[in-house]
Amino acid sequence: MNEFVLNHPLITHKLAILRDVNTGTKEFRELVSEISAILCYEAMSDAKLEEVTIETPLEKMDTRMLNEKNYAIVPILRAGMGMIDGIINVIPNAKIGHIGLYRDEESLEPIEYYYKMPEEIADKEVLIIDPMLATGGSASATISRLKQDGVSKIKLLCIVAAPQGIKRIEEDHCDVKIFCATVDRQLNDDAYILPGLGDAGDRVYGTK
Numbered sequence: 001m002n003e004f005v006l007n008h009p010l011i012t013h014k015l016a017i018l019r020d021v022n023t024g025t026k027e028f029r030e031l032v033s034e035i036s037a038i039l040c041y042e043a044m045s046d047a048k049l050e051e052v053t054i055e056t057p058l059e060k061m062d063t064r065m066l067n068e069k070n071y072a073i074v075p076i077l078r079a080g081m082g083m084i085d086g087i088i089n090v091i092p093n094a095k096i097g098h099i100g101l102y103r104d105e106e107s108l109e110p111i112e113y114y115y116k117m118p119e120e121i122a123d124k125e126v127l128i129i130d131p132m133l134a135t136g137g138s139a140s141a142t143i144s145r146l147k148q149d150g151v152s153k154i155k156l157l158c159i160v161a162a163p164q165g166i167k168r169i170e171e172d173h174c175d176v177k178i179f180c181a182t183v184d185r186q187l188n189d190d191a192y193i194l195p196g197l198g199d200a201g202d203r204v205y206g207t208k
Helices: 009-019 025-043 079-090 137-148 163-172 200-205
Strands: 003-005 049-055 060-066 071-077 098-103 110-116 125-129 153-161 177-183
Touching: 009 025, 009 153, 009 177, 025 079, 025 125, 025 153, 025 177, 025 200, 071 079, 071 137, 079 125, 079 153, 079 200, 098 137, 110 137, 125 137, 137 153, 137 163, 153 163, 163 177
Parallel strands: 003 177, 071 098, 071 125, 125 153, 153 177
Antiparallel strands: 049 060, 098 110
């Protein structure tokens, strides 16, 4: 199993507020950012550090630091943009790419309409971010597209995941680790996660 689920009382608390229909746009955005930062800390627990020498106010010392240029963040438009601030608070010098997908009404498969990645993306570890992992179609397509560009180190960060989405990623990309704040019960007939939190994009941007 490649999914890592945060299990912490504060996450449960923040998720309860995030899910609440009465939570307003400002607070929703702030909570998405906070949870995203915590997800990023968890996803980076195996990060490789480089030996460096720094000077403290008192003396020089040898220590280790992250080379942030080795990382890229790829939000899936548009809801994934709501997680950006939380992630770059943790890795502020990471490069940012973007991918836009929409679902074909007949085939229900994701269709790419926008794709822009940083230079030398194949050499970076990529964190794909999207608040909701529902069917897993968009996330799987994003992973496939990045692999076409030579990316071999990929992690997927989401706030709420459905069992179907996790299963899809594990079947299509067993090498990709999934980091999520919670795994919900199921999808409804319209592919919304239950109990979920509604449409994350609409709630982040206040469009409904």
